[in-house]
């Protein structure tokens with residue numbers, strides 16, 4: 001029988017964790033023929049709740065689930081891990097300055113990066129979901145010098161899927177008709193969902209909608225969807241975030257011709273090398289590649305640059321705090 005793939009999930013007792021773990025155990029993360037072993041990392045006060053979730057996982061009798069481990073020790077959680085989903089993070093609290101937020105998350109993602117460096121399997125792939133996701137991924141990566149830098153990624157797939165859904169609704173087409181959607185930049189309100197390369201029925205999406213809708217409705221709706229969900233649900237997106245994490249890892253492992261992911265920049269499209277920024281990407285042979293050669297017009301350039309500028313500021317802030 002195939003050796004199980006070890007998948008570590010941090011923040012396992014949180015709401016995204018609850019929506020994510022069952023789908024991983026059912027085979028949706030890696031494929032319906034790949035056995036998995038789950039490792040749940042939580043803070044000590046939430047270990048008991050994670051144990052409760054593990055009881056429910058047991059009660060599903062998933063054929064592909066070969067074991068569950070629960071711990072508050074990152075060195076245990078990441079030992080031999082092949083996939084790490086870093087979901088647990090420090091949320092912004094009322095009155096918290098950006099520096100406080102970055103510092104609190106540096107205290108989580110620095111040690112977790114080191115634990116990955118020291119304990120994970122050679123083929124480790126890391127997806128950071130916990131916000132600020134791009135910069136948390138950078139912090140973890142910088143504490144893992146022995147892991148290839150490209151294995152650290154951050155999630156903009158939820159933004160990508162939101163963009164698909166908004167455009168499909170506007171044009172009254174199935175989402176499957178839309179190709180080449182791209183989210184650029186930071187997973188934040190400055191992100192840029194790009195319709196100038198997206199295609200619907202083989203034609204450029206931006207040419208099938210009016211400019212005012214694109215600028216004043218589409219872009220802000222996608223960028224602020226997280227806040228709209230909180231407003232409606234009274235809690236932040238969880239099932240859709242878990243779904244996007246599944247999509248990201250599945251495509252990374254199994255390949256795709258085009259999606260969006262925040263990966264370390266090689267300098268493409270004027271994004272400073274090393275920043276973990278969202279790009280149009282393909283996945284081939286288990287590696288992300290930035291799709292090259294797209295023409296960027298002035299409208300897009302301005303918006304990509306603004307989001308990348310924010311990422312540079314976050315990187316400089318964590319540098320100044322000594323977190324990387």
Ligand code: NAI
Nearest residue numbers: 011013014015016041042043046088089129130131158241
């Ligand atoms: P939640 O608050 O329900 O759960 C977070 C869990 O992480 C808690 O159980 C907490 O105990 C745990 N945790 C905190 N510090 C930890 C540590 N050092 N090690 C292990 N576990 C730790 O939050 P939820 O709703 O599950 O969201 C998690 C994160 O995902 C948040 O940062 C949220 O902003 C982010 N998010 C990102 C999205 C994206 O598109 N990138 C979309 C939606 C949410």
